[in-house]
Amino acid sequence: MANTSFLNVDNDNVLLSIQKFLKSILDLNDIEAILAPLHKKDGKNIMPVFIADPTLLNDVDPLAPAFAMNAAKLVSKLTHKPMGKKIAVVLRSCEIRALIELVKLKQAYLEDIVIIGFDCLGTYTNKNLAFLMASDTTDLTQRFCENALAGKEPPIEGGPNLSPACRACEYPVPENADILIGLLGLDIKKQVLLQALTEKGNALFENLSYTESEEPPGRKKVISEVISKKIEFRDKMFETTHKATNTLEKLSDYFASCINCYNCRVACPVCYCRECVFNTDVFDHDPYQYMQWAKRKGAVKLPADTNFYHITRLAHISLNCVGCGQCSNACPNDIPVMELFKYVANNTQAAFEYEAGKDMDQPPPLSVFKEEEYLDVVGIN
């Protein structure tokens, strides 16, 4: 049973109460640092920072609609070998889901970390966030959270919409956090929900003096309403993407402006190879090869191998894709990469009855097999 309590919010400022909560965690003897998004005073960026000095927690801003990168990759850096110290990491739902995938791939470990998750109200693309932050950022997080919880679209009046990945996200509430900060179904001017979801969370909870309480009765309904709205957006997005990519010719058009920079691969939290085949000399084609392609096909797009790259990445990681949207975010030419990856991932994961980031005990489909399975793919008929 979840250990449930509330964080009181003073002065209509939800961020202050969360900062206070994080300080109380850092004050505990066994937690020595916290990874969390930090918004430096007057700074125009909100980036993940690994914080050991409690005073710096005054600038921590996890609820801001900023998502510069998927921090699961950073947790991998902090945990791939034992650090010898316990730390806390404040992550969005999709970051936790990506982290779960990395743990299954043995590229991150949970032993020494406590995961603090929160109801994610969505984020902007980096470009749109920069646009918003170029103007007044006073109370940005508070305004954003209040409006987003009230269901306003776009959440900041006159501003851009949330990123498509967030609008299509079916997991606003993280499931694998140790401690969850709940916002949906709460009046965040008064209080936010605090829940311990795991043994580890419970143990931490016991060291903090919160009184046991009940989850607000309306919360489940609010969550399911938010999710069904997002699924509606997602399904329309799948439909559009399907129509735009259902032949190789159309796929070429879809990726026509791809410059093979591989930013999407770098930004992808679950692209797990240490060395990517697309960086090897396998792709240093003989110059005459280009002539052969051009003659056979009439012309060849350069840089070449664009469809090959994207379909290969789909084969490699669509089963692990959590739909965080960082691939689209990283694209210099605004190709809707996430739209395609999430669409294909939805299908491949369903085919293997797998949900990326959901269940630690469910092995990645390509890491296991059974003797009697998928007999329908065998044979020539």
Next chain:
Amino acid sequence: MAEHEPLIIAFVCNWCTYTAADLAGTSRLSYPKNIRLIRVMCTGMVDPQYIIKAFLEGADMVIVSGCHPGDCHYINGNYKARRRIKLLKEILPKFGIEKQRLKLTWIGASDGIEFAKTMQELVIQAKTIGPNPARTGAGL
């Protein structure tokens, strides 16, 4: 116009299907010249990208063929191959590469006759499906 002569890429494992192909040859069995055999040590080493590459270069059909379940020289490579084929059969049709263009079979080392028959059947099927548009299109 001449009938389309399909091009079929066959990834065959060293221990079973390649040996079967060899047996078909030494037994003077004939099979169509549309097949290009690529010998691999095990179907378990056929990375999905090999298959994707073959289709993007215009192969009309790709077949991966190895040892029967339980007979894999490396114990379980063929089971891994089966999952990868399952995965590709989900992905490739999204881009108009029909499921029927990708095949997985088990042909044991002594099945020379089976090998020749399978290859004959594949060519008939490939002719029915028609040419892969990627061969001459999708260059841009």
